Amino acid sequence: MTSIPESSLALELDGRNTPPADIALACKLFDELEQRTSNAFGFTRPSFGLGEQIAHDMVRREAKKLGLETTVDAGCNLYMTLRGRQQGPGLMIGSHLDSVPRGGNFDGAAGVLMGLAVLSGFVKAGITPERDITVMAIRAEESVWFGASYVGSRMAFGKLDGDELASLKRSSDGVTLLSAIDANGGDARAIANGDAYLSARNVGMFIEPHIEQGPVLVDRGIPVGIVTGIRGSFRYRAAHCHGEYGHSGATPRDCRADAVRAVATLVVHLDEAWIELSKQGRDLVVTFSQFSTNPDEAAFSKIAGEVDFSLDVRSEEPETLDLMLKILHEKVEEIEKAQNVRFDLGSISTSSPAKMAPEIVSQLERCAEDLDFQSLTMPCGAGHDAAIFAASGVPTGMIFIRNEHGSHNPEEHMEMADFSLATNLLSSFCLKYPLEEI
Ligand SMILES: [Zn+2]
Numbered sequence: 001m002t003s004i005p006e007s008s009l010a011l012e013l014d015g016r017n018t019p020p021a022d023i024a025l026a027c028k029l030f031d032e033l034e035q036r037t038s039n040a041f042g043f044t045r046p047s048f049g050l051g052e053q054i055a056h057d058m059v060r061r062e063a064k065k066l067g068l069e070t071t072v073d074a075g076c077n078l079y080m081t082l083r084g085r086q087q088g089p090g091l092m093i094g095s096h097l098d099s100v101p102r103g104g105n106f107d108g109a110a111g112v113l114m115g116l117a118v119l120s121g122f123v124k125a126g127i128t129p130e131r132d133i134t135v136m137a138i139r140a141e142e143s144v145w146f147g148a149s150y151v152g153s154r155m156a157f158g159k160l161d162g163d164e165l166a167s168l169k170r171s172s173d174g175v176t177l178l179s180a181i182d183a184n185g186g187d188a189r190a191i192a193n194g195d196a197y198l199s200a201r202n203v204g205m206f207i208e209p210h211i212e213q214g215p216v217l218v219d220r221g222i223p224v225g226i227v228t229g230i231r232g233s234f235r236y237r238a239a240h241c242h243g244e245y246g247h248s249g250a251t252p253r254d255c256r257a258d259a260v261r262a263v264a265t266l267v268v269h270l271d272e273a274w275i276e277l278s279k280q281g282r283d284l285v286v287t288f289s290q291f292s293t294n295p296d297e298a299a300f301s302k303i304a305g306e307v308d309f310s311l312d313v314r315s316e317e318p319e320t321l322d323l324m325l326k327i328l329h330e331k332v333e334e335i336e337k338a339q340n341v342r343f344d345l346g347s348i349s350t351s352s353p354a355k356m357a358p359e360i361v362s363q364l365e366r367c368a369e370d371l372d373f374q375s376l377t378m379p380c381g382a383g384h385d386a387a388i389f390a391a392s393g394v395p396t397g398m399i400f401i402r403n404e405h406g407s408h409n410p411e412e413h414m415e416m417a418d419f420s421l422a423t424n425l426l427s428s429f430c431l432k433y434p435l436e437e438i
Contacts, residue, residue: 019427020121042102042410047140048180075155089204090132096141104412158196200393211403225400232353245305354387360397
């Protein structure tokens, strides 16, 4: 049973200076999600499947109880709106309600429940915001189900084209996205036509609260993060280095074409570049993940004739990604000449960094200062729906909640006291919307 943190009870009692937030509602919904979408192996809420639908039905039920207006778009994304005093583009708070198989309770759901806790706090305190505030429960964010990321938010912006839509099938049971949309009451034909429900004209601002999926806030002992940008990337998922198999005892150094040594040299060069660019204050992470010799050929006493590897380079800064790509190709050429090997990097996939609106970042920092708690301004390494909003021209921000044990596993762990602080931050921010600078 999720207990309501004492601090939030005290805050609710002392009232005046603390922004309203219904943490008790969020606790109740986290508990209900646990009861209805988990088993001994973890939490499973498949995109357009039973668990995700249970979560959507739950939040819609609570929104109706609060008197919020609820609508669903052609892609089955759910919108729950508290009307403001003035017309015009409002503030949207959102995240996703699906999970990976055997995931945790908080990845995605924390953002939607935080939005509801803020709106419930406003309703119960009798506050009418200046402009509309909408909580969006986004469909199908986890790429594990349909093999594509951000399906729900891309559909909302008319960015999922008909060919892609027709090709996507759920990995667990082969159900097509087309039929899943229609079966859940959506309109696949409208999505295929590129009809957009959202645009930069009708969304004034978007905030995505989310648990942090890395260890930074836990390591620093800070409860809440304010995100500056979502890292973009370039990736070589299936790279190869060709050398030549040879006898490990009989082949002199200058006669070798050792694929292991060549790829290891590349790892060291890129690591040195990472250290150097970090010293210059640039944002960068570099990961060689898969790294293997051919098990049918490699042996203890053989020089390795081939290595398969993958490379994932991410940064908030497009120019840093460009620079790393240049360094990679220079080093590959250098190693090929020096070590008599040949690299075949395979196809590259890229994503652009999504910058959070600086005005939102600084306003969130000011709100955290006013509430007298420590926050950390930091980049975000994982992908989120917020990137789609930012790429569509909507001023966008993200709030991170401290979380232990990473995410996408049943061990993810968010303290409700931290959730409560982050909710107060969001509530305080909402009271100041529309911001004058934006
Ligand atoms: Zn997520």
